[in-house]
Amino acid sequence: MALNIGADDLVENPTPRVPVTLCLDTSGSMMGEKIRELVEGVNLFYNAIDEDDDAHDAAEVSIVEFNSAASLIQDFASIERLARIDVINATGGTALGEGVNLALDTLEKRKSTYSNAGVLYYQPWLVLMTDGQPNGSSAELERAVQRVTDLVSQTKLTVFPIGIGSDADMSVLARFSPNRPPLRLRGLSFREFFEWLSKSVSRVSRSTPGDTFKLDLDGLAGWAEL
Template identity: 70%
Template structure:
């Protein structure tokens, strides 16, 4: 998808956008049921957005996968432009910092495009999911944590750090949100979480940028009590 096509979409549909970045762990430990349920959950998230009149015109989603390195699987796009047949083969290590930095870089480019086309946008959301301990470049991880916490503090980002399973490093995830604890998924119940996420996106899209309703983190579905 070229810059011109993506810009044309914003001009033709100037509805304020809700940018949602999914930054997902696709390391070797995610093989099997985990990755299958995750991909299915993302598909259900897309379907729910498509079927919601408000979210349909507002939501834009990107997907960044990280293992040994990071890869932009889906650039920001409205529901019509989302790739529905995502194929992910888990392998390698857990370069979490590299993944988050790529997700933030992609978000900054999208925000620039919003500004260039005069489209307003709501506070972006970053959903970070991992089942293990980060083992990439430590400087990349520290840079990612600093970038996220700085954006959260200045109300330029809402982040959902989510651990998958008992091996997820909640201490590291907690550094992305020092004001509140990280979250842990119940088993591999991605469906409930993405159902909650789609409803929350719809609720935000019914407001105005700068006047978004507060997110009730206690109501997030599919999450364990820690």
Template identity: 55%
Template sequence: MINYDTMLAGLKDLVDNPTPRVPVALCLDVSGSMAGTPIRELNAGAAQYLTEMQEDDLTRYSVETALVSFASDAACVTDFEMAERIQLPQMEAGGITCMGEGIELALDLLEKRKASYKATGVDYYQPILVLMSDGAPNGDPRILNSAMQRVQELCGQRRLTVIAVGIGPDADLDMLARFSPRRKPVHLHELQFREFFAWLSQSVANVSASLPGDEADLDLDALEALEAEPWPEDTL
């Protein structure tokens, strides 16, 4: 059901603050295999990212973040909003990996927010989709294929930047690569969430300092260096 009060408030924010926006959709795997340390670190990393978005003078008024979680189904944890207004609940792990459903929801939220930008005349930067998963998708294959096609079309049209992240030794990097046609997925161990979100915060800040319409300026060398860090012995 559409919450018209929330929708109108969001439009008013765009009118009151016409700063060009950087929409960032975090699409995060919270399936059962993320239980324990991984989900705790993921929660801490996401909270750290939001804190850094609030503390940076450029990103405080330009970056809008939405967070989608996926397990046995997909859920909108928070719709697009400035970091200082987001009350992030603690995500819990459980269920299977409905990746396609999560990506479809994240893309739907992005399309809705872009429509709001256009309706109010607010410029925006190329949207960023961050996809993080520690396993292989096992939801509806039709939805997965639909999500894959949408992502590939948007990336091919230079209308979306995807950062795909495989977590831990069982991440399906081949599948993640199909959602990231322009750059290979990064492979992290479960204890690197805070480092990754620190990198993401800096990358988003770089984007907000560029011109609207420019492709996201990602420090891929720094990301590759993070990937190259040794894995903990207990995950080998």
């Protein structure tokens, strides 16, 4: 069951937020070392944000998993309210479109909560990670691609499509990223990726909401196949 955090936290801490949604493939092909390394990487991400003064107050994370269906593991919350993950079970198919649509629905809901509380927020981030080919609803997939590309074109979303392993369908991931090619994780470099992500969140939190943020492209070499 996902932890649901309302507006109380926003009243206590009115710092502009950096909403980060992790949309993660937990299908059967992720079983074993992949899913274990992914869980370790997510927990490292939490810990790195917790230890960074700027990111600590600004970052909010939600996690959506997709296998044969999509579910919300963690609703948006600040770092002190995020429980570390013990285990994620890998099972079933790859309902990628369903996962992305649930992630976007959750994000839209949180943006409304920010607005109602008078809290500013930075351009949201969507991290999409998969190791295979989508086999859920084709209509849901097309709707997800359209929603993401619309938001990206309106500069209302930054998306990071990342393939895991040689079987990841990079052509599908590329459809979610009109401005830059998707990246393939080098081996199982989940820890290196999430370390890079935490540093990127920290850099964003030190900028002014609305400013254009430039990614640390040099840092990609630490975890991506370039």
